[in-house]
Amino acid sequence: MKTDPIPTPAKPQRLLALDAFRGLTILAMILVNNPGSEPVYDPLEHAPWFGWTPTDLIFPFFLFIVGTAMAYSMRKYREGAAIAPAVYWRIARRTVTLILLGWGTGVFVKCCNYWLGDATTIDLSTLRFPGVLVRIALVYLASSLIVLHVPVRGQIVIAAVLLLGYWALLRWTPNPNEYKSNLSPEGNIVRVVDRALMSDSHLYTQGKSEKTDPEGLLSNLPAIATTLLGYWTGLLIQRRGPKWSTVALLIACGLAAAAIGLAWDEWLPIGKKLWTSSFVMLTAGLAMIALAACLALFDVTGWRRLARPLEIVGVNAIFVFVASGWVGVLLGRIKVDGHSLHHWIFYPYSHHLADPRMASLGFALTYIAFWWIVLWLMSLKNWSIRI
DSSP states (O other), X not given: OOOOSSOOOXXXXXXXXXXXXXXXXXXXXXXXXXXXXXXXXXXXXXXXXXXXXXXXXXXXXXXXXXXXXXXXXXXXXXXXXXXXXXXXXXXXXXXXXXXXXXXXXXXXXXXHHHHTTSOSSOOGGGOOOOOHHHHHHHHHHHHHHHHHHSOHHHHHHHHHHHHHHHHHHHHHSSOTTOHHHHTSTTTOHHHHHHHHHSOGGGSTTTTSSOSSOTTOSTTHHHHHHHHHHHHHHHHHHHHHOSSHHHHHHHHHHHHHHHHHHHHHTTXXXXXXXXXXXXXXXXXXXXHHHHHHHHIIIIIIXXXXXXXXXXXXXXXXXXXXXXXXXXXXXXXXXXXXXXEEHHHHHHHHHHHHOSSHHHHHHHHHHHHHHHHHHHHHHHHHTTOOOOO
């Protein structure tokens, strides 16, 4: 389905840096989601609880990019154009599609297990409800409505309330006098809310050592602030234009936001699994700096050909994220001579590379190369699959 999430003026000028940054982020997602085996290099792992690794930056970067793209897709409404009912229909349709894709991935896994003999039934009673695509959908929905109906100053107030209010929830609930317990994997309010609304069978924690779902319902609130920070960054680029002074200002703002996040870590630890407010500020700041680097290279300096390999990925971001996940499931389920296809593809790496972490990385890079070729072939046909 080829469509834009919001009606836009005819032939809007795309920001090449944004497409390239989106492509780089999606490639990083595929890299960390598809290792050859365990163990992997530490930077390709999530932090166990608090703290952060490069892998922890990927998802907030994508939500930041969603916000930056809104600055372009909703530009004419900011400039006074009437909001037609079709706008809300498109927002709702994109939201529902993303949620169904997220749930559909879980259903696909269960169907594969059943069809290939690894399960006797297709048991949807253990289908996970939260998830990456579900979070993208819910945050996109909330952020779109805020951007359409609230001026920038009001948006800043909303973001501040979300971040400070979420900090207060983590600090004082569920046990007002037990701050340390409230931030623990077992005792935090995100876990309490998820378990009150859903059974463990519908959460990521089912059958795993983790106690808290990393995409818990309550932690969607600070994720909205991540997207709004991306939106304001897009506004800044629009109003100032792609030039060196804009790059410098983005870097300065990014450093300031990251510094706030690092300082906040003293009172509220940085952590992706709770999407803490300090995590929002740190990752948004680093995303600003990364986008500034892309802006400098591709839009200011004009090295547009250098951006093309990333742009090819960026324009089909959701498609390749979902498709790579589904194919990864098939590789792990389909067996030849008693071993999965994943095993046979990974075998040359594990057999010839002494370091198992290097073997795992080799497989992941090969998988990325395969999908890049698929997207390159799609680009030759001008095929763009958008939600």
